[in-house]
Amino acid sequence: MAAKDQILLHLEERKGNWVSGESLAKKLAVNRSTIGKHISQLKNDGYPIESSPKKGYLLQKTADLVTPREIRVGLETKVFGRRDIVYFTETDSTNTRAKDLAVRHAPEGAMVLSEKQTKGRGSKARSWFSPSRDGIYLSLILRPTIPPREAPVITLLTAVALAETILSLTRLRIAIKWPNDILVSGKKLAGILTEIGTQGDSIDYVVVGLGLNVNTPQFPDDIRDKATSVLIETGKRFSRVRIIREYLKWYEAYYEVFNNIGFEPVRKRWRELANMIGQQITVETIDKKYTGEVQDIDKDGALIITDRTGNSHRIIFGDVTLI
Ligand code: BTN
Secondary structure (H helix, E strand, O other), X not given: OOHHHHHHHHHHHOOOOEEOHHHHHHHHOOOXXXXXXXXXXXXXXXXXXXXXXXXXXXXOOOOOXXXXXXXXOOOOOOOOOOOOEEEEOOEOXXXXXXXXXXXXOOOOOOEEEEOOEOOOEOHHXXXXXXXXXXXXXXXXXXXXXXXXXXXXXXXXXXXXXHHXXXXXXXXXXXXXXXXXXXXXXXXEEEEEEEEEEEEOOEEEEEEEEEEEEOOOOOOOHHHOXXXXXXHHHHOOOOOHHHHXXXXXXXXHHHHHHHHHOOOHXXXXXXXXXXXXXXXXXXXXXXXXXXXXXXEEEOOOOOEEEEOOOOOEEEEOOOEEEEO
């Protein structure tokens, strides 16, 4: 872990209390001026740290950081979030980091969190706006025993778990948009990026990346009309840590249902939360554009639509626009 991240974690452990430069230097086995340099960087990044030549450094009590320690306090899960949380103040992409860990045999339920991403990735090679400490950038590692063609159901399961999380903590009227979006008033609040690694005919790992705009006050011009945040929609700031704990709880519950019973109960809830059935949509796939009415999602998570001539189409991946 980078020295900067280690310092932040030490300060976080003693949040609201002074920590001497000397003790930090000892813990990291570096000199005090190196500590001072990293602290300046953290302050520049906007972390609320006070410095005193006599007392050392203090991270303010109110700092809302998504550190493993914060997440584990009051966490109501058995596996998810209990072990192997890798935390960064900044990284390229939590999905990229999680894939690295997955190929190095990280267990199911391991996850990567970052306060900021410099190369946050969206679907179809788009980028994901990931400003420091405003959003949640979280990637979970799963090892489901399903064939690769069923992997899309994991995205739908994630959307359901996330929708339940938002509904239980806010009064937002959200809708799931197939396959990987959560919308509020037609704007995107969250996105899911599912990536898989296979070994022969079976899945080795699934990395499920969640990007949720929580306390983002505004968006760059090019996405201002399309994106929104919990803050923009409710006028209130929310604790990201609390949202993460709730998400892990819902995720674990649905994942257990999925493993024990199958996709059907998840599909039932998806239909209610997505509210897409019977809607007129257009879907752009890599090579074609379809317009029609949504019939359903099938047992593998594909979207079934009927066009004007009555022909039915099964779509595995695409960009949906509601008409
Ligand atoms: C989309 O809607 O296009 C998917 C967005 C997924 C963004 C998240 S943020 C955490 C994880 N790391 C990434 O680089 N992407 C996902």
